[in-house]
Amino acid sequence: MAFLSSFALAALGALVVPARGGVTYPDCANGPLKSNTVCDTSASPGARAAALVSVMNNNEKLANLVNNSPGVSRLGLSAYQWWNEALHGVAHNRGITWGGEFSAATQFPQAITTSATFDDALIEQIGTIISTEARAFANNGRAHLDFWTPNVNPFRDPRWGRGHETPGEDAFKNKKWAEAFVKGMQGPGPTHRVIATCKHYAAYDLENSGSTTRFNFDAKVSTQDLAEYYLPPFQQCARDSKVGSIMCSYNAVNEIPACANPYLMDTILRKHWNWTDEHQYIVSDCDAVYYLGNANGGHRYKPSYAAAIGASLEAGCDNMCWATGGTAPDPASAFNSGQFSQTTLDTAILRQMQGLVLAGYFDGPGGMYRNLSVADVNTQTAQDTALKAAEGGIVLLKNDGILPLSVNGSNFQVAMIGFWANAADKMLGGYSGSPPFNHDPVTAARSMGITVNYVNGPLTQPNGDTSAALNAAQKSNAVVFFGGIDNTVEKESQDRTSIEWPSGQLALIRRLAETGKPVIVVRLGTHVDDTPLLSIPNVRAILWAGYPGQDGGTAVVKIITGLASPAGRLPATVYPSSYTSQAPFTNMALRPSSSYPGRTYRWYSNAVFPFGHGLHYTNFSVSVRDFPASFAIADLLASCGDSVAYLDLCPFPSVSLNVTNTGTRVSDYVALGFLSGDFGPSPHPIKTLATYKRVFNIEPGETQVAELDWKLESLVRVDEKGNRVLYPGTYTLLVDQPTLANITFILTGEEAVLDSWPQP
Template identity: 40%
Template sequence: MLTIPHSLILYAEVIQKTKTQMASHSQHSVFPCFFFILLCHFLLNIARLVSAQKPVFACDVDSNPGLANYTFCDKSLDIKTRVDDLVKRLTLEEKIGCLGDASVGAGRLGIPKYEWWSEALHGVSYTGPGVHFNSLVPGATSFPQVILTAASFNESLFETIGKVVSTEARAMYNVGLAGLTYWSPNVNIFRDPRWGRGQETPGEDPTLTSKYGAAYVRGLQQRDDGDKDRLKVASCCKHYTAYDVDNWKGIQRYSFNALVTQQDMDDTFQPPFETCISEGNVASVMCSYNQVNGIPTCGDPKLLAGTIRGKWNLNGYIVTDCDSLEVMFDNQHYTKTPEETIALSLNSGLDLNCGSWLQKYTQSAIQQGLVQESVIDRALTNNFATLMRLGFFDGDPTKLPYGNLGPKDVCTPANQELAREAARQGIVMLKNTLVSKTFQGANSYGLPLSPSSIKSLAVIGPNANATHTMLGNYEGSPCKYVSPLQGLAVSVSTVYQAGCSDVSCGTAQVEEAKKIAAGADAVVLVMGSDQSIERESLDRNDITLPGQQATLITQVASVSKGPVILVIMSGGGWDIQFAKDDPNIHSILWVGFPGEAGGAAIADVIFGLHNPSKCFLLIFSDFS
């Protein structure tokens, strides 16, 4: 059933009014032109909406019965037989056109264009060209950033989130708004708290990272019918390997050479990827930008063909990080020509390029004798086998498993509640001491607060009313936001002061903040960072809180007549020893980037509806 957006209804109303006005004007009136423009706009939006409701798939035998004669369209046959048949039918030009993330397909065989690049790090994301939100599906459930979810140490939670994300992804695919291949999770090791992308990872521990990766992959990929040869969506463990710097004091990820001992490789960097394959049966692995011991990862046959494909037996495809082949040539100067770059990567075991270099230069690499067409066939076999496991070549997906999913299955109340629960389980208490001031009776700790004892709660800080900040990076449009201020205001009367214009806190409104803190029964300070401080392509130079945040915290705490709760919202760790040592700061919570329901989860912890964890996966300071 076609749902007409409100905007299109308004267009129709305007058109009807225009018709009425036209009746009272001469034939020389400007209204016919105006009417024509509106009509065109209306029809264009209708066309966009209708096209957005049709998923992309091959072997549409309903529209083209002749396709049923192709072996690769016969879903009763095994995948190997079908893939072999498909690859044999393709011309060399068609083969090469299918080696990039923007695959051109083969129209004469009923194979449409397909965009491989979609992201689902902690919810269906608009990062990457494979996903779109519109009036039909304006948002998807945005779970906490991975670093916070991992702090729950709850494998069943990791897998459950994956199941919800894949259900919403399938629902969006069925209406033409998403793909079937998702380049998530990130299972790199977060060794240095200054790394901007550490927030995307499960932390610094290889064991926890391995457990998280395998569980999330299972949640994304496993079908409800238990068919292990088929996939709900295809996930990808990235970035292989030893990648943990983006842009730090002139050191760029594009030219970084990680010098790694064999012991460190075996003990630290390899386990998460091996576990993704052995326990998660992941459908893809992405090689990284950097070099390892002088060799680009996307051109290292020992890593790709030798380890991922050979030793670990990946059942899927190997893809580059975006434009990694260009980086190998332009930034690292590892190869002399683009064709040498193509040959090195394909001969090393690469199957797919996020970017266009394989599509641009593979033909000339073959002509120069640097790579054989059989190598292209191997790559396409891995790629097409993945799509076949997803049902992409099985005809109309609405007639297949998960074909009944649609917009109604995105942002359900249960999914939104799971986002809140995930944030609750991940929040970590770093400090909780007795309040020496008279409050809630004798021997009262900073947390939990009792709403009945608070007539006024001061909520202060640049992240106190944060919304989009709570999502972290690789985010999508959320179902809705609940900021910390909004979450706290449900239970008590609040007064709010940002204290800084943004998290960089170049200038702090200390006196204004002290004034409202002094008049309140308790204070919650919500500080930390956002994507302007730490993100992909932006590492931090140090671990001190930005700008005048520390000054604001200590000054506000000094005038409070009741408990002072410090909440740190961030991806990486910080040096907050000053807050641990300050007797005026009674409790400290780390809340990561807690997702769309983060404010509600923070309030649940502060008011004692959920007991926070004391197990941590980052180094802040000595909180023993």
Template identity: 40%
Template sequence: MFTTPLTRMAQIIAFFVLVCFSYLATSLATTPPPAIPLGNYSYVCDPARFTELGMDMSKFAWCNKDLPYDVRAKDLVDSMTLAEKALQLGDKAPGVPRIGLPMYYWWSEALHGVSDVGHATKFNDVVANVTSFPTVILTTASFNQSLWKNIGQVVSTEARAMRNAASAGLTYWSPNINVVRDPRWGRITETPGEDPFVVGTYASQYVRGLQDVEGTENATDLNSRPLKVAACCKHYAAYDVDAWLGVDRYHFDAIVTEQDMEETFLRPFEMCVKDGDVASVMCSYNRVNGIPTCADLNLLNRTIRGDWNLHGYIVSDCDSIEVMVHGHKWLGDTPEEASARTLRAGLDMDCGTFYPDFLNNAVALGKARESDLDKSLNYLYIVLMRLGYFDGSPQYSSLGKADICTDENMELAAEAAREGIVLLKNEDNNLPLDPKKQYNLAVVGPHANATLAMVGNYAGIPCRYVIPKDGLAKYANVTYAQGCENVLCENGSYIEEAKQAATNADVTVLFVGLDLTVEAESLDRTDLYLPGSQTDLINQVTDASKGPVILVILSAGGVDVSFAQENEKIKSIIWAGFPGQEGGSAIADVIFGKYNPGGRLPITWFKSDYVLQLPMTSMPLRPNETLGYPGRTYKFFSGTPLYPFGYGLSYTTFNYKVTSPSSSINIQLGKTQQCHNIIYKVNGTSPACAGVQVADSSCTEEIQVDVQVQNVGNKDGDNVVMVYSSAPSGVAGAPIKQVIGFERVFVRAGETQTVTFKFNACKSFSLIDQKGYKVLPFGEHTVIVGDESTSLPITFGFQK
């Protein structure tokens, strides 16, 4: 067909007009009208609210309380256009004004109290403060499961009170349940330590405290079980490198074996989902074995959603999809391709803007399916319905400012700090000090006047601060000297004044350690020493002191204070973590014996040369003899630590007696059930039937272990009964031992308490083999209570 130049020019102009019109139409479709807030109404489907909006609420089935949540959620999602759906899949959901759906900000934090981190939480004249509990690593050191749950209950009550004051949301992206694999990690303060079982137990208890609505804990339909607030377990998975010698979390690829993945990195998350019934899981920035976690179909859809049956939604760490595109540059994906890929993998919400900005176009380009958006939105809205966002929660409507920072809440914060504090050294029974004596105390060091350092990160604005020197001043006459200008301790000019204070004091209390300038999110350590001139401060002040020295360490990770352990003038060493707003009071109560310390270390404290033996980026937990790398955590490190996992002294002495009604169990193998081959060390002798796969067994067999705890000292006190199991001798790659149970028990002086543990054979005594199978080895296992001095053999055999 012949065309003139004029006709051709008209066609070109028409084409560009069409393109511009199409772009404008798309832009208008994806740009929402101004969002409408919930305003003065406490829930969305309040008839008065729709009347004010000029809408008939009866036309919206998603507001019909008589319908099931899934039906209502589907109706709500079906009421939206594709562009509207995409906009709701970011953490700042603008709502859909034309149908009366208000905006909702998903991001709030409640790691150890309601935090001011996140878009939904606002501290103001109405709610200016909240109770700030110790950071998680210290609370975990209490090993008190009921305390963990109780803290969650108080935090969620204060969150609901803030919600009623329009100062907070209902969805909280806490707790952080990553296992502490390396002592240099900057986020140890946020986590429950190095043992996967302890971490998972903490997660389940804290999440239950946050989420459970009284009377509905055992609901049969978990997809409609009411929620007080919605928790989130993060960061999934194998996330524990933030920024170390040029390697950061936005580019790091964690190379992890299936054995370590199942045994260590996934177990706490599985417990959080299955036992805690958490409403959300957050995927992390890093890659695992080459694949970004937020795009891993196996980790998300198949595992969290499929194997574990999550009743809730999966969210990205903030801007993770952008990190995937610009940081990892994974597969060269465009924003549309990355958004479609993560959606297919099972990521329901983007904490960021990629979903709102690019999913609409991804569907138009055929890279994503609208039905996948629908599925994710259904998960999100069902969670909000369970929270009462649409229908209200009358049982919490009376909560207000009077329920925040109550005396009871602040006392619980103090109790959590007291229970977590760990006594590391106490030569000559130097502690406790006698509260009846009038001591002149020299209180010295960069943390003696600590405030912000005590509450750590992801904290709100505390009700108050009880600083260390003020806590001690309630018991004694205090002379304060700074010692260092801050924890970096770069100026030695402050030391002379501290020495002078110690010269004239009956007792010197030195407060040293770390803070968020040394260990924090996006900041890993490179060594295990005290920063700057702190060691010099300690040594000079100790040399100058007239009386005994008490060293108090505020930190999350361990520090090598072997020099202080060996110094005869430093009679006592206390680890106080980051003890929260009541920290000064709690430390003083321990020093003066109002409280007998019972905390235990939830991480191993290594000597400084440990970190010189392996890079932080080496992920395997088992030792690598070829490279000369030592094992990680108490489960695989065979050397001598400074202080081992579970270590902690008391002002009294406890003895154990361990018994069991049964010392052997035979597992019945089914007709089609096969023995599983378990690899033994070269010198080991493998039984004819080495073990069985847990997945092939009913695993109903239980072992009962009774532990008599006798307080043979002259002071009442708490004791943490820690129970470990050790696999049959010779099993290759087996942990040295692993925690299978723990209980904190109060025992009066001269009395005995019996703690009974019941262990499921497969859950408590199984191992993960090299191929990722969970197996129960046959042969003689050992149950260890406390240290190695108290143990009990348990033998597993088989019948067929």
């Protein structure tokens, strides 16, 4: 152990100067580091980072273990803020300075809505645009080079306040979304456009439930569920996508806080998944280290703040974020009291510095991405992509033929009623920035020449005056009600206890339906139980929009009027309201029992609308082309050879589908492939998403071929020890929800373990 003198501690205190503004790149041409290998772009990233760390003293290293890093003025390193947000666009937060030419950035739909597109290429494009704009902000001194996005936690429980930040409830879907988004954010390499940060590792999906909060929740998770459900998106980020950073979460997992959990951060993340090749770093969620110590309301895992800091760093965390909880972390005091070693200190700083090396921080003005500027922010391509994502993610839940509305004619009027009909900011959701424009539904409709009778509506208010809304409905040809919930109802630090439709909204919808005018409901936010709407005869159509972003109003109106055709699919189950009394929020188990309903579409069968549900304005028929009837497990593995680093990534023969538009309107179609069967350990899931493909612009009468590509990872089951095993047996691929076609094939031979899970 190395200790600091009282003089050194005092000097360290003088180093802690808050990071202000955005990044200031080091001067590698004339600055103090000009002769250091860190400025040699021909050297390896590891050698460059090591050269920099070798000239830092302990005072300087310790001062830079926090998100608000003071830098090292002696070496020409300016203050650096590691806390930058860009969940669905560059966002307002501590690391980003808005103003002047940089007063706006493209605000895409939230992940829950873009995930509903089932369009991986679109997700990558969104990541590319966000990171391009983020890097432009950084190059102009208004942001830094790392961004805490994406949120890839599976949306396990419908009450969770942050579910809209995620791609949804399915682990495989979240993996694919993470793969595309991280690829877009970081770029093709070798230099990262920005450093992406997959969060929140791990089993984090609760803000508050009674006296249990995210700061003290101990998630009891079986090894099987951990390996099968909660961790695969992070495996994708770390092992396969080589994400630059991962954030550890507030909660504990099986009694050990995630940010002090060596099993999660070292055994699995770094050793099992080999997330060490680029010395990637882990950052704590903000105040997570504070709450794993003796803080009120926390885990009380360690007796002091210093001990908590030491436990976190020794377990593998490299940077501690502090927001508002208690006092700022003091790594020097923890180090001086022997809570963590010199090796741990050096490793943590090396990982952070190598991250900056990989982001081109030391590459000079001619470095990759240094030319990005305000001209690359809010481009027409970015705006078009935001609209495309919103249109593609809207899901048609019910339609009795009323949609699309024919609004032609000067006498056609539409009543637009509801709390977000004329409130575009509601469409953004959490972690948002300032968009270049906000197009709400009323504004969008009027810009298209539609006569709109607008009336505001309730959000959570139980009762109110309905006369204005009823008058608007009476003088209109159709009523569009904009309801659901928003980011004041579900958000970070705020879960729900009920998933019922807000009573005031439901009462107003019933009154509107009683006018005899056709009612179309467009739902904002995540889960509410649509069962009551399905029993109101004059509610003719229901659309789900999630959080559709800056151009969400335009997208909704285009869908309603038929200028665009809906093809989105639900990325999460719509549960009945009774589910919340059957499934305790804190129960992390997935599989059902005699007293427990189970979670997600894989285990729960009484959905109001199931995962993958989504209607169209046309009809499709699907047929499967020839596919082999059986495969020998040994042959599948032998044919893979050395072409992949991990056996679960071995390709499996693709399935070719003929998709025919048998209706009268051009439309996209999402081909979903679910596997079912009695192979592997019991109980067996109802079905599991294994592959998908979005096919575009299928004309009436046209047949397009959808190639469903997949890997052995989609065929494996996870046993009780967490091993991923390929089992012999009969497999059935079910196409679409509900099933339109299917094929059955057999795997023969001995079962094979494709991934041996490390035991806790």
